[in-house]
Amino acid sequence: MKLDPAFIWTAFVQLLGALPTTLEITFVSVLCGFLIGTLVALIRIFKVPVLEQLAAAYVSFIRGTPMLTHLLLIYFSLPLIIDGLAAHYGWNFHSASIPYIGFAYISFSITASAYMAEIIRSGLLAVDRGQIEAAYAVGMTTSQALRRIVFPQALAASLPHLSNSLIGMLHGSTLAFTVSVVEINAKAQIVASTNWKFFDSYIAAALIFWGLTILIERITAWIEQRINLYNRGGVA
Template identity: 80%
Template sequence: MKLDPSFIWTAFVQLLGAVPTTLYITVVSVLVGFIIGTAVALIRIYKVPVLYPIAVAYVTFIRGTPMLTHLLLIYFGLPVLIDGLSAYFGWSFRSVNMPMIGFAYISFSITAGAYMSEVVRSGLLAVDRGQIEAAHSVGMTTPQALRRIVFPQALAASLPNLSNSVIGMLHGSTLAFTVSVVDINAKAEIVASTNWKFFEAYVAAALIFWGLTVLIERLTAVIEKRINLYNRGGVV
């Protein structure tokens, strides 16, 4: 096999068209996952009745099974649920109307939620509980104390791990090709299939993922610096 450096550039340019799809999957799964993870973390910290064992089971199951398995369970299981509910309630919507990327959004958000719940929970537990008691003593409610005092400090403490979660979801988004979503890796396979130069195409894909990862790391460093300044009172 002879390496064709020129095709690496050709493939690189063609793969750029698939970058938005990969970023959409990553951003949606991270944002929704963060909301889910925050809710689950609070349920576990405050041991909310009924919801607490459900939250523990959710985190244990998702963290104990592969990401691809979650995607396949959603891909094959969700249509059965949707079509069953549609038939029962007489809805016109059917699973065939759902775009393939929707399965990736749902599955990866559920996966991200479990992992981010542990990140958020560790950040919240790192904040001295005495600060909440002090907030109560000046008339703040628990939600106010969490929003104004605890969450900013917990976010600063959790930011490196949150960054790792974002990078993990970026790389995990490559699994979306199993449900016919054309992400960067799937596009690389399509591009390479025209002349069988798979190595060059995947080198181009690797360079794009590397660049995106470096960008996330740089953004994290900037955000971390801003948050630390805010927590020290340097930024209003």
């Protein structure tokens, strides 16, 4: 087997066309997962009756099953549910109207939320309980204490784990090809099919993912540096 640097470069340029799709899947999933995960974490921390047990079971099931399984379950079950409801209530909306990438958004958001929930929960629990009590003492409500005192510290402590989750979702976005979404990996297969240089094409895909991962790591390191500077009383 002989590498073709010229084709690797050609494939690299062509794969950049699928970069927006990969980034959309990644950031939409992480953002939605963060919001859902925050809600799940708060339910578990404040031990909301019934919901706490459901939240714990949700996290356990999602973390205990593969990401690809979530995608396939959503892909095959959601159309049945939507079409069934549409037929029952006479809706004009049907599952055929959902773009393929929509299944990836929903599935990966669910996957990300379970992992985010544990990251956020551990970050919130790491904040000294005395700070919340001090917030109550000066007249803050629970929501104000969480928003102004607890969450900023929890997010700062959880930043490395959040960064790892973002990288994990970036790499996991390659599974979207199973529902006909053309992201970077699927595009690499399409490009390689023209002359069967799959190895060269996947090298180009690997370089793009590597570059994106390094970029995320650098941004995370920069944010951590700013946070540490602020914590030491420096000028942020």
